[in-house]
Amino acid sequence: MKYEFNTDKEFDIIAIGRACIDLNATEYNRPMEETMTFTKYVGGSPANIAIGSSKLGLRAGFIGKIADDQHGRFIEQYMRGVGIDTSSMVIDTEGHKTGLAFTEIKSPEECSILMYREDVADLYLAPSEVNENYIKRSKVLLVSGTALAKSPSREAVLKAINLAKRNGVKVIFELDYRPYTWKSTEETAVYYSLVAEQSDVVIGTRDEFDVMENAKDGMNADTINYLFKHSPDLVVIKHGVEGSYAYAKSGETFRGQAYKTQVLKTFGAGDSYASAFLYALISGKDIETALKYGSASASIVVSKHSSSEAMPTVKEIEELIASAETISV
Numbered sequence: 189m190k191y192e193f194n195t196d197k198e199f200d201i202i203a204i205g206r207a208c209i210d211l212n213a214t215e216y217n218r219p220m221e222e223t224m225t226f227t228k229y230v231g232g233s234p235a236n237i238a239i240g241s242s243k244l245g246l247r248a249g250f251i252g253k254i255a256d257d258q259h260g261r262f263i264e265q266y267m268r269g270v271g272i273d274t275s276s277m278v279i280d281t282e283g284h285k286t287g288l289a290f291t292e293i294k295s296p297e298e299c300s301i302l303m304y305r306e307d308v309a310d311l312y313l314a315p316s317e318v319n320e321n322y323i324k325r326s327k328v329l330l331v332s333g334t335a336l337a338k339s340p341s342r343e344a345v346l347k348a349i350n351l352a353k354r355n356g357v358k359v360i361f362e363l364d365y366r367p368y369t370w371k372s373t374e375e376t377a378v379y380y381s382l383v384a385e386q387s388d389v390v391i392g393t394r395d396e397f398d399v400m401e402n403a404k405d406g407m408n409a410d411t412i413n414y415l416f417k418h419s420p421d422l423v424v425i426k427h428g429v430e431g432s433y434a435y436a437k438s439g440e441t442f443r444g445q446a447y448k449t450q451v452l453k454t455f456g457a458g459d460s461y462a463s464a465f466l467y468a469l470i471s472g473k474d475i476e477t478a479l480k481y482g483s484a485s486a487s488i489v490v491s492k493h494s495s496s497e498a499m500p501t502v503k504e505i506e507e508l509i510a511s512a513e514t515i516s517v
């Protein structure tokens with residue numbers, strides 16, 4: 189089964205949300221207290237997805253606010269360098285800083301992220317900085333859940349969704365739940381369900397859908413029953429190494445298995461998955477193939493040091509699908 193997009197558009201995907209800095213422990217397999225050096229990469233889930241999409245050949249753009257400093261300039265230059273249109277990236281004028289994510293890699297199974305996100309520039313994107321003339325040029329608007337955590341970014345994203353819907357742009361909601369940016373899970377559930385109900389495609393882990401539903405140990409069947417009463421016609425629920433499911437409103441279910449790989453760290457899996465899944469879908473491949481692309485891309489990124497720089501090419505993904513073993517659970 190294929191998913192249809194409006195073909196009469198200049199951009200394939202415009203992502204909205206944060207573009208930040210990842211500082212990944214250079215010496216890994218130890219706690220961060222013992223890490224002396226970190227390698228700098230562009231990070232932030234929607235930025236990673238835009239980078240992954242652009243490296244795969246999609247025409248990508250980005251809407252977000254960046255700090256007026258060395259980090260902000262590094263982010264813009266890097267993203268432009270990988271082919272992303274950065275003309276709608278706004279430079280903060282009020283002294284807000286770039287979000288930083290220090291990543292700890294204790295072992296392939298035990299990874300964590302220490303975030304510095306106090307008063308970060310990305311959450312100051314204002315509704316007036318979101319333009320209809322830009323959004324309407326894309327097939328897809330990719331919305332990151334974290335951008336809903338605070339005003340004015342929250343209203344900027346709600347405006348972007350409204351403009352997308354008015355202009356035949358598919359809204360794809362990546363739940364991207366990061367607890368530290370939110371006041372409470374109740375608040376997250378309110379905004380997640382509000383946006384999920386208006387989206388065309390919703391992608392998240394089982395745990396993230398639980399946050400959306402303000403529930404524990406939720407069932408995929410209940411999630412899709414709820415979402416298919418609203419706008420979504422495709423829902424992707426990820427279960428880590430156990431693979432992922434895509435549910436279509438027409439009643440079909442597709443399963444994607446994870447691929448065996450030499451894991452270095454686990455973060456970055458979700459962003460690489462989303463970029464390759466969307467690449468495949470937008471390039472006209474069927475949903476089953478798109479799940480393979482997502483899983484293959486994730487298995488490549490978890491075997492590498494970064495989440496953005498490590499994003500694979502189409503050739504790498506296709507070679508992996510042809511040769512790697514799937515994880516059966």
Ligand SMILES: Nc1ncnc2c1ncn2[C@@H]1O[C@H](COP(=O)(O)OP(=O)(O)OP(=O)(O)O)[C@@H](O)[C@H]1O
Pocket residue numbers: 392393426427428429430431432445446447448449451454455456457458459461482483484486487490
């Ligand atoms: N250890 C692993 N080995 C191989 N593939 C993996 C592994 N972990 C995750 N994946 C692949 O990545 C996909 C997404 O993973 P997961 O459900 O953990 O997303 P996520 O929690 O959004 O990721 P992130 O850690 O980036 O936030 C899975 O469906 C699977 O295909």
Ligand SMILES: O=C(O)C[C@@H](O)[C@H](O)C(=O)CO
Pocket residue numbers: 208210230231232233234236289301455456457458459494495
């Ligand atoms: O999303 C973030 O803010 C941090 C990411 O860039 C980080 O690499 C990660 O967690 C990816 O899943």
